[in-house]
Amino acid sequence: MQNTIIAGKNPVMEALKSGRSINKIMVIKGKTGGLNRHLSLASKKKIPIQTVSASKLDELSPERNHQGIIAEVATKDYVDFDEMLNASKKSTEPFLILLDGLEDPRNLGAIMRTAEAVACHGIIIPKRRSVSLNQTVAKTSAGAIEYVPVSRVPNLVMAMEKLKKEGFWIVGCEASANENIYDLNLKGPIAVVIGSEGKGLNRLVAENCDFLAKIPMKGKLNSLNASVAASIVMYEVLRQRQGCYKS
Numbered sequence: 114m115q116n117t118i119i120a121g122k123n124p125v126m127e128a129l130k131s132g133r134s135i136n137k138i139m140v141i142k143g144k145t146g147g148l149n150r151h152l153s154l155a156s157k158k159k160i161p162i163q164t165v166s167a168s169k170l171d172e173l174s175p176e177r178n179h180q181g182i183i184a185e186v187a188t189k190d191y192v193d194f195d196e197m198l199n200a201s202k203k204s205t206e207p208f209l210i211l212l213d214g215l216e217d218p219r220n221l222g223a224i225m226r227t228a229e230a231v232a233c234h235g236i237i238i239p240k241r242r243s244v245s246l247n248q249t250v251a252k253t254s255a256g257a258i259e260y261v262p263v264s265r266v267p268n269l270v271m272a273m274e275k276l277k278k279e280g281f282w283i284v285g286c287e288a289s290a291n292e293n294i295y296d297l298n299l300k301g302p303i304a305v306v307i308g309s310e311g312k313g314l315n316r317l318v319a320e321n322c323d324f325l326a327k328i329p330m331k332g333k334l335n336s337l338n339a340s341v342a343a344s345i346v347m348y349e350v351l352r353q354r355q356g357c358y359k360s
Contacts, residue, residue: 210306
């Protein structure tokens with residue numbers, strides 16, 4: 114499925130000025146004349162800027178009316194991190210998911226579907242080198258995108274540090290960890306960090322977790338799909354908190 118796009122200098126500028134959730138700005142390689150205001154405003158708003166070929170912009174804008182710039186717009190608006198944090202703290206058992214470098218939109222959609230089922234209070238993703246909200250995510254989530262808030266932050270480690278100050282325990286899922294996820298106490302304010310599909314947790318992210326835990330595996334393979342691993346952990350959180358949820 115194609116992402117939602119806005120093409121052309123004036124439409125993109127209005128999208129930038131309106132505060133609309135924009136995943137990234139794409140500009141034509143080597144020809145940014147007349148786009149300085151766009152790039153400056155995008156940088157100020159910490160929106161990723163990607164340089165691409167003219168053929169790529171033509172592909173995304175079949176009418177070729179892009180004027181050298183396209184904005185990829187989120188299918189659903191992101192939620193401010195502080196708003197998500199404050200909303201989660203209204204619960205006696207705040208529960209958030211952080212995704213470190215997840216790139217497959219189908220994995221994000223599947224994670225959102227499980228997050229909604231277990232009453233997770235929100236998902237946090239980094240702005241760069243990460244999947245963003247698009248139509249593939251929306252389709253895979255089977256409607257969960259309408260109920261699970263997603264926040265994009267400039268720096269995942271800084272978000273983790275703020276969560277700690279607010280009383281959250283940070284649990285990172287790591288295949289090489291010594292501790293078993295089923296042996297941890299997952300009650301109270303918890304934020305679970307799931308790594309990327311191929312690389313797992315970033316080193317700095319792992320170092321800033323309070324606990325690292327693995328999902329036990331008895332077969333010949335040593336890793337799970339990111340969305341499957343996230344689902345297992347989320348349901349372990351739910352199992353331990355079962356008395357805290359109303360049926």
